[in-house]
Amino acid sequence: MRSKMSLFNHLSLILGFSFLYLPIILLVIFSFNESRLVTVWSGFSVKWYGKLLANEGIIRAAYMTLKVAFVSSTLATIFGTMAGFSMVRYGRFRGRTLFNGMIYAPLVMPEVITGLSLLLTFVAISLDRGFVTITLAHTTFSMCYVAVVLQSRLSSFDRSIEEAAMDLGCPPAKTFFLITLPVIMPAVASGWLLSFTLSLDDLVIASFTSGPGATTLPMKIYSQMRLGVTPEINAVSTILIGIVACGVVIASMMHKRQVRRKERDQHLATS
Amino acid sequence: MGMVDGKEHDVVGGSAPRRLLTALLRKFGINARTAVVLVPYLWLLIFFLAPFLIVFKISFSEIRIAIPPYAPLFEYLEGVQLTINLKLETYRQLFEDGLYWKSYVSSLRIATLSTVFTLLIGYPIAYGMARAPKDRQLMLLMMIILPFWTSFLIRVYAWIGILKNEGFLNHFLLWAGVINDPLQLLHSDVAVYIGIVYSYLPFMVLPLYASLEKMDHSLLEAAADLGCHPLKAFWKITFPLSLPAVTAGCFLVFIPAVGEFVIPDLLGGSSTLMIGKTLWAEFFNNRNWPLASAVAVVLLLLLVVPIVMFQRYQVQQVQE
Numbered sequence: 001m002r003s004k005m006s007l008f009n010h011l012s013l014i015l016g017f018s019f020l021y022l023p024i025i026l027l028v029i030f031s032f033n034e035s036r037l038v039t040v041w042s043g044f045s046v047k048w049y050g051k052l053l054a055n056e057g058i059i060r061a062a063y064m065t066l067k068v069a070f071v072s073s074t075l076a077t078i079f080g081t082m083a084g085f086s087m088v089r090y091g092r093f094r095g096r097t098l099f100n101g102m103i104y105a106p107l108v109m110p111e112v113i114t115g116l117s118l119l120l121t122f123v124a125i126s127l128d129r130g131f132v133t134i135t136l137a138h139t140t141f142s143m144c145y146v147a148v149v150l151q152s153r154l155s156s157f158d159r160s161i162e163e164a165a166m167d168l169g170c171p172p173a174k175t176f177f178l179i180t181l182p183v184i185m186p187a188v189a190s191g192w193l194l195s196f197t198l199s200l201d202d203l204v205i206a207s208f209t210s211g212p213g214a215t216t217l218p219m220k221i222y223s224q225m226r227l228g229v230t231p232e233i234n235a236v237s238t239i240l241i242g243i244v245a246c247g248v249v250i251a252s253m254m255h256k257r258q259v260r261r262k263e264r265d266q267h268l269a270t271s
Numbered sequence: 272m273g274m275v276d277g278k279e280h281d282v283v284g285g286s287a288p289r290r291l292l293t294a295l296l297r298k299f300g301i302n303a304r305t306a307v308v309l310v311p312y313l314w315l316l317i318f319f320l321a322p323f324l325i326v327f328k329i330s331f332s333e334i335r336i337a338i339p340p341y342a343p344l345f346e347y348l349e350g351v352q353l354t355i356n357l358k359l360e361t362y363r364q365l366f367e368d369g370l371y372w373k374s375y376v377s378s379l380r381i382a383t384l385s386t387v388f389t390l391l392i393g394y395p396i397a398y399g400m401a402r403a404p405k406d407r408q409l410m411l412l413m414m415i416i417l418p419f420w421t422s423f424l425i426r427v428y429a430w431i432g433i434l435k436n437e438g439f440l441n442h443f444l445l446w447a448g449v450i451n452d453p454l455q456l457l458h459s460d461v462a463v464y465i466g467i468v469y470s471y472l473p474f475m476v477l478p479l480y481a482s483l484e485k486m487d488h489s490l491l492e493a494a495a496d497l498g499c500h501p502l503k504a505f506w507k508i509t510f511p512l513s514l515p516a517v518t519a520g521c522f523l524v525f526i527p528a529v530g531e532f533v534i535p536d537l538l539g540g541s542s543t544l545m546i547g548k549t550l551w552a553e554f555f556n557n558r559n560w561p562l563a564s565a566v567a568v569v570l571l572l573l574l575v576v577p578i579v580m581f582q583r584y585q586v587q588q589v590q591e
Binding site: 005006008009010012013016017019020021023024026027030037048079080082083085086090095098099100101102103104105106108109110112113114116117118120123124136139140142143147172173194197200201203204205207208209218219222225226228229233237240241244245247248251271 | 307395529536
């Protein structure tokens with residue numbers, strides 16, 4: 001499809017992207033509003049950010065959220081990579097259908113069901129609710145996303161280099177760490193990043209699986225949102241959006257550089 | 272295939288205890304190769320599958336004022352006699368009290384309509400993206416994915432400021448002279464539809480774009496050469512070819528939307544019934560864990576068919 005774009009195509013793109021971005025842009029702009037009223041502009045100010053830094057509850061919740069996100073996304077990346085690897089490389093094994101099911105179902109499962117079922121499990125095995133339970137819950141759903149990302153990467157993997165290494169006597173585990181892992185590393189990294197943001201973002205599952213003293217940032221934000229729109233929430237949101245945007249931009253720049261380097265190497269190899 | 276001969280290498284080297292451990296694991300048929308699948312497999316069995324069985328079990332328990340607030344299903348009376356406290360009470364309540372089945376019906380209705388709206392809005396966007404110049408496509412793709420990376424909660428919250436009585440939309444409409452009195456948009460079903468369409472739009476656009484982008488353009492050229500009107504060609508060629516992606520996108524929106532909690536809670540009104548909200552209230556406000564479990568079991572039964580269909584599609588996609 002590389003014919004010229006019609007007016008309709010242009011219009012649908014412009015309207016579609018305005019619909020996607022206008023709400024976020026308005027939210028960011030009004031985090032710098034002087035007035036307490038969030039929808040009437042009365043002058044530029046960063047005072048809501050200052051208020052935010054003084055809010056100890058929010059800072060503590062942010063720290064907790066980052067801790068959960070870091071641990072759960074790291075675990076999820078390890079397990080998800082293992083799962084994705086076995087889905088692509090192991091062909092049909094006993095229990096394969098169930099395995100596939102358990103990987104794909106969490107992607108669409110309503111969060112209230114996942115949250116409730118995990119909470120009841122933690123109660124049944126009398127595990128104290130808090131940091132550990134939230135991390136276990138987040139690891140579980142994040143690893144499925146990582147598995148899907150890795151699966152799509154590995155199914156287009158050129159296996160001849162692995163085979164060459166093994167023909168030369170490299171043990172499979174070593175082959176994996178020396179050959180396979182470096183090649184799939186961008187996919188592993190984006191899987192980690194995806195898990196991290198999913199964990200950072202989750203309200204429902206964290207609410208079910210957390211206990212007293214373990215409040216995550218989304219839980220904190222949510223309890224304030226129910227009371228209405230305040231510039232403080234706009235400010236927190238803007239910071240979160242900023243962090244994610246930076247992460248995505250850095251990731252895409254790294255990706256671009258890698259593609260360029262690969263092109264250059266190929267160019268050098270052929271000339 | 273190369274990985275199969277891994278067994279020989281596993282035992283070579285390593286300290287004595289490590290060798291002993293490997294030998295022990297080997298006895299049960301576990302080597303490095305099987306461990307790679309076994310670890311995530313067991314993890315999901317414990318933290319994904321087993322929890323559903325526990326929900327199922329507790330949905331048959333009786334509510335009790337205790338911690339945890341339900342009676343055990345199996346109890347040893349005086350230490351010897353095993354009694355089974357299987358209660359169908361919660362399920363009877365579920366069907367007799369209008370609130371619950373009304374919530375299910377209304378959730379299905381809201382999710383279905385929102386899915387249709389998302390498709391109607393998402394298709395032209397995906398189509399426009401696929402027709403854009405190749406060098407611009409990557410940037411457009413990034414722009415579709417970016418909102419997906421930003422917090423769901425924040426994106427829903429952004430709409431409160433737009434839709435409320437003194438919000439941006441009402442300000443704009445009053446200024447433009449379209450209306451004389453502000454519209455009550457927030458805390459209504461309309462707001463819930465907008466919230467779902469907005470939040471799930473990337474899930475619809477991504478599979479559609481992936482499918483439309485791969486499409487063989489020569490088919491449309493052939494149709495045009497034979498005098499077929501572009502609109503008819505779209506309906507006869509492009510749309511049928513993109514049908515698998517339409518299905519995938521619809522499932523990706525519909526299934527989570529049925530159980531949605533955040534959107535109806537923040538944007539919907541008190542009259543907006545959705546089952547995710549009902550389950551949440553039952554669990555957190557009424558502390559009726561057995562009833563919340565029964566609500567979850569029935570919801571899961573409703574979603575089993577779409578989830579299985581979605582998985583079939585996913586597996587097919589990978590095999591292609």
